[in-house]
Amino acid sequence: MRLTKTFLAVSAAFCSTIVLAYTPGIYTASVAGQNGPVAVEVQTSADKILSVKVSDQKETQNIGTHAVEQLPAKIVEAQSADVPAVSGASVTSKAIKTAVQECLDKASGKKTAASPLKDGTYEAKAYGNNGWLNVKVVIKDHKISEIQTPGQRETKFLGDTAIREIGKDIIDYQTLNVDNIAGATVTSTALKTAVGEAIEKAGGNIANFQKPVPQKIKKIDGVQKQEVDLVVVGAGGAGLSAAVTAKDLGAKNVLIVEKMPVVGGNTLRCASAFNAADPERQKALPMTDTLKDAVVKAINEKPANEEHKKLMADVKAKYEAYLKSGSKTLFDCPEWHALQTYNGGDKVGHIPLIRTYANNVLDTLHWMQSKGSPVMDRVSQGAGALWQRTHQLDAPAGLGLVDPLYQDAVKQGVNFKLGTRVTDLVLDKSGKVIGITAEDKVGTKYQILSKNGVILATGGYSQNKEMRQKSAPHLTPDMVSTNQPGATGDGITIATRHGADTTGMNYVQVYPLATPGTGTLQGRARKMSGLDDVIDVNKNGERFVKEDARRDEFVAAIKKQPGAVCYDINDSSIVKPLNSFNEDVETLVQIGRIYKADTLADLAKQLGMPADKLEATVAEFNKMVEAKNDPKFGRKLFDRQIVKAPFYATPRAPSIHHTMGGLEITPKAQVVDKNGKIIPGLYAAGEVTGGIHGSNRLGGNATADVLTFGRIAAKSALGKN
Structure with missing residues (x-):
């Protein structure tokens, strides 16, 4: 009798450690990503995540798609949605992980707590197309009642359309699962990201704001x-x-x-x-x-x-x-x-x-x-x-x-x-x-x-x-x-x-001086589009081309440089608070898109290039401006010397531009x-x-x-x- 009781006790203790983590099956969820809803399918056994699949997405090729390709396997390997985001695709990564966690919650029988939003005004920000997009979300009667974007400088016809249309849908349907405005994906994503942060500050759970927006335009037959x-x-x-x-x-x-x-x-x-x-x-x-x-x-x-x-x-x-x-x-x-x-x-x-x-x-x-x-x-x-x-x-x-x-x-x-x-x-x-x-x-x-x-x-x-x-x-x-x-x-x-x-x-023309990675024209320090007062150097701090060359010659020269990138170098005489794309230059410096320093030596240090090389290159250029002659590359374009601190460097790389x-x-x-x-x-x-x-x-x-x-x-x- 004593043996039987002991056996039963041990058996009970052992069985109590075997917990059915999930109800076996296939679960789906959809969460707002970079360019629109990201839908996932998660299959589980009683105790394991068997597979993760991104079943639908509109994410940017070679950016967001990296997360789509890499994260599912990492989640299965870790048996958890809590895995590191893919570098450069943080928004898409967060969407996938949030959607997978929602599926796992369903599989484990958890119900996402629909905590009511706390009334009040909540602030958040995300970097948009032309600068920080500051957002104020007003919660009234536990719902999103107003979205404000004070001081926004997003591009007219693009960014302001995204702010207006997406903001209206978020309020009308109480969801973040809103399609981006085509052509204004950066602003669209920034707005939804900032609103999402404000929702969390108000005590909400992002998973409860993912219902799809219904089709607002009906097809007419004929x-x-x-x-x-x-x-x-x-x-x-x-x-x-x-x-x-x-x-x-x-x-x-x-x-x-x-x-x-x-x-x-x-x-x-x-x-x-x-x-x-x-x-x-x-x-x-x-x-x-x-x-x-x-x-x-x-x-x-x-x-x-x-x-x-x-x-x-x-x-x-x-x-x-x-x-x-x-x-x-x-x-x-x-x-x-x-x-x-x-x-x-x-x-x-x-x-x-x-x-x-x-x-x-x-x-x-x-x-x-x-x-x-x-x-x-x-x-x-x-x-x-x-x-x-x-x-x-x-x-x-x-x-x-x-x-x-x-x-x-x-x-x-x-x-x-x-x-x-x-x-x-x-x-x-x-x-x-x-x-x-x-x-x-x-x-x-x-x-x-x-x-x-x-x-x-x-x-x-x-x-x-x-x-x-x-x-x-x-x-x-x-x-x-x-x-x-x-x-x-x-x-x-x-x-x-x-x-x-x-x-x-x-x-097909490739533009030589675009933003590395994204290929956009934005992100530079200088106000004017001309190169009259600018030189371009490689990672060694040396000029490698005449800056007034044809674009195809310029591109070919950049591709031969280390990392296939170069840096616009200019002084503060051609820099204004806002550049020609309405971006705040100081903000671009803060987020690492532009480099700024009071001396050329410090600028070179930030760029990881030899200070003496950059100083010598600028000094050589300044002599060329005086002589109106470039004996090294044959540049014809000269205006002002690069002498007025602070000095700026803008990373640039080729991007397909014109057919x-x-x-x-x-x-x-x-x-x-x-x-x-x-x-x-x-x-x-x-x-x-x-x-x-x-x-x-x-x-x-x-x-x-x-x-x-x-x-x-x-x-x-x-x-x-």
């Missing part, structure tokens, strides 16, 4: 039909320019169809560099012997063809007249701008298009000023611009170009259909383009007929990896881009379906077919076209081209050209 005077496809710089010009010329019913939920396209993201020969503003710039040599060399080389010969002769005549005048100020004219554009593109561009561009671009600049664009008086030389004709606007990024056009478009009654993707062209029996078909995000179909044809202003294809790699296989698929996610070559695909010809599709190839057009922006014949009713402007920039676009030529040919396309469509 095809919705509409007739307009002119339809423009794309709401970037070219599309807005075309629509506003059409209104200026008297068109009544103008419609812009844009697949993204916001206006602006790549123009909104640009540095607003705008090239134009501008005698009034350029008269403050000197004409050095080095610059004279550049002109003389260009007008005396062997011409590539008769058009080139004629263009050279025209520049020569203008230059001789300039010399005869005795002027000491910078020489420039549309013909010289055109010749540099042609030569800079390796003489494969189409000179009639280039001449049209150069002859009209100053008029475009003046037109933009009449619409309210704040053009600065100082003219500089942007990266890869080759000449001091780069204008800049006194506004963040490309806002000074987009906002005036958008406001004018709204004022004149241009209609917008956003979040709607054009699927095809509509042609009549004669082959004339008379409209488009389109589809919105819920599948409602549209047919829009246009009295004056269709203008394609859909941008390039840098974000279409299949098209990009087919055109330029030397580019690796994992390369990042400066461009907005809508740049997927839709206009090219649609037009070529109907016989349109293309040109230069193998020419020079696209639809073949005439100087009147008419699209032509493979037989060289004009496709009636079809026009194109901007990066969707090819032939203007050849194999290498000069820095500052893009916005000028986009806006100029947008105007030309509208004039042609309305018979005013």
Whole structure:
């Protein structure tokens, strides 16, 4: 009897240690990630996590996807959701871990405590696109009743749209599981992250704020039909320019169809560099012997063809007249701008298009000023611009170009259909383009007929990896881009379906001085986009290229440096509290995007490079500025020395930037077919076209081209050209 009791006691003690941790099965959960909901499936046995799978996600390729690929196995190995986040993908990592923990809680029978939020105002912040996004969340009656973002500087049309739309959904549906605004993912994520922190401060559990937002737009059966005077496809710089010009010329019913939920396209993201020969503003710039040599060399080389010969002769005549005048100020004219554009593109561009561009671009600049664009008086030389004709606007990024056009478009009654993707062209029996078909995000179909044809202003294809790699296989698929996610070559695909010809599709430009890792243009210390007062050094503190080189030469030089990165070095004379992208420079210093020091030696120490090398490099450059001569690399661009402390260094690396190839057009922006014949009713402007920039676009030529040919396309469509 005693043995039996002992046995039972031991057995009971042993059995009490065997606890069924989970109810075997497959459990699912969804949590807001970087770009939208991240859904997971977790399978458990009675005592183990058998598998973890991310079943649905929209996370950024090569950033958030690293967490998607790595974390499930780590969680299974650790038998816990409490594993380290994947470096560089903290938001996605947190979403996966939170979702997995929710599944494990379900499997173990735990119910997430739905503690009521404590009334009050709670503050939190997360770094957005242009700086810290400070958020105040007001909790009333235990619910989120208000979301404030005091002092936010996120990009107009992008970040402010995300703040407004996502904030409204969070309040309306009491959830963080809200899709990001396409094109504004950084701001979208920052807002949701900060609101999530505020919820936790209010005593809430993030897991209780993950219900999905219901579909707010219902699909309409059939095809919705509409007739307009002119339809423009794309709401970037070219599309807005075309629509506003059409209104200026008297068109009544103008419609812009844009697949993204916001206006602006790549123009909104640009540095607003705008090239134009501008005698009034350029008269403050000197004409050095080095610059004279550049002109003389260009007008005396062997011409590539008769058009080139004629263009050279025209520049020569203008230059001789300039010399005869005795002027000491910078020489420039549309013909010289055109010749540099042609030569800079390796003489494969189409000179009639280039001449049209150069002859009209100053008029475009003046037109933009009449619409309210704040053009600065100082003219500089942007990266890869080759000449001091780069204008800049006194506004963040490309806002000074987009906002005036958008406001004018709204004022004149241009209609917008956003979040709607054009699927095809509509042609009549004669082959004339008379409209488009389109589809919105819920599948409602549209047919829009246009009295004056269709203008394609859909941008390039840098974000279409299949098209990009087919055109330029030397580019690796994992390369990042400066461009907005809508740049997927839709206009090219649609037009070529109907016989349109293309040109230069193998020419894809890589920008040399983007933010390492993300590929964005932001994050620099200097206010101006030009390189007049900047040098670039490698990790050894040495210059390795002439900073006024062509962009492709600059990129090739950077790729040969240690780590394939370089550093913009400048002093404080060209630094303002906010840079040209509206970012707070001091904040960028604090978070490690920019380096700042009172001495060059300290700056070098922060960068991990030899102090004596950096000091010697800057001293050498300062002597070059005095002599207006660079004996080492042949730089022609000199303005001020780097002498005023504090000193700044900005890490820079190449990023895919511009696709020079696209639809073949005439100087009147008419699209032509493979037989060289004009496709009636079809026009194109901007990066969707090819032939203007050849194999290498000069820095500052893009916005000028986009806006100029947008105007030309509208004039042609309305018979005013």
